[in-house]
Amino acid sequence: MAYEETSHEHSDHGHAHPNYMMVFVALCICTILSVIFDVLPWNRATVAILVLAVAVAKAQFVMRYFMHLKFEGRWKYVLLLPTAILACGLPLALAPDIGLHYYTVDVPQVRHQGEPARPIEVPEGTDAGEEHDGH
Structure with missing residues (x-):
């Protein structure tokens, strides 16, 4: 018993x-x-x-x-707070690099619909077929 x-x-x-x-x-x-x-x-x-x-x-x-977080003690908030702060802060930190320029056309080679294609201008004194190694 x-x-x-x-x-x-x-x-x-x-x-x-x-x-x-x-x-x-x-x-x-x-x-x-x-x-x-x-x-x-x-x-x-x-x-x-x-x-x-x-x-x-x-x-x-x-x-x-x-x-089963409903049945845990209050210590779970101590563990979840840094994660919540990071989850809110990460998109804000990345917004200037990714979010704000994602849909804008920053590339001059992209043309709009109906616009004729423009030739790529090569500066004088350079060969179009020449490869540059950055020096």
Whole structure:
């Protein structure tokens, strides 16, 4: 009798088990909402905000229930804070190099539709077939 009580005590782990079927249903509903938001003829910025909000909700469900973070102590915030700061700071740090110039045409050889091709100008005193090694 004492053996049954101790084995039951160790298997409980101090928290109730989540209803994984309800979490699955919630994830399915979130996925359906994402598809609906993407199909509706709304402004692209509005659709992006709504779809990202649903994606954050889905990530919260996965982290809380499947990764069991809901049942961890408060120390998890100490571990997640540097990651969150890095996740916010990295796009901001890379934006000047990648994000702000990605869709602008900075290359003179690229021509617009309907514009005639321009010949490449070679400066005088250089041979067009000559290779330069940077010296």
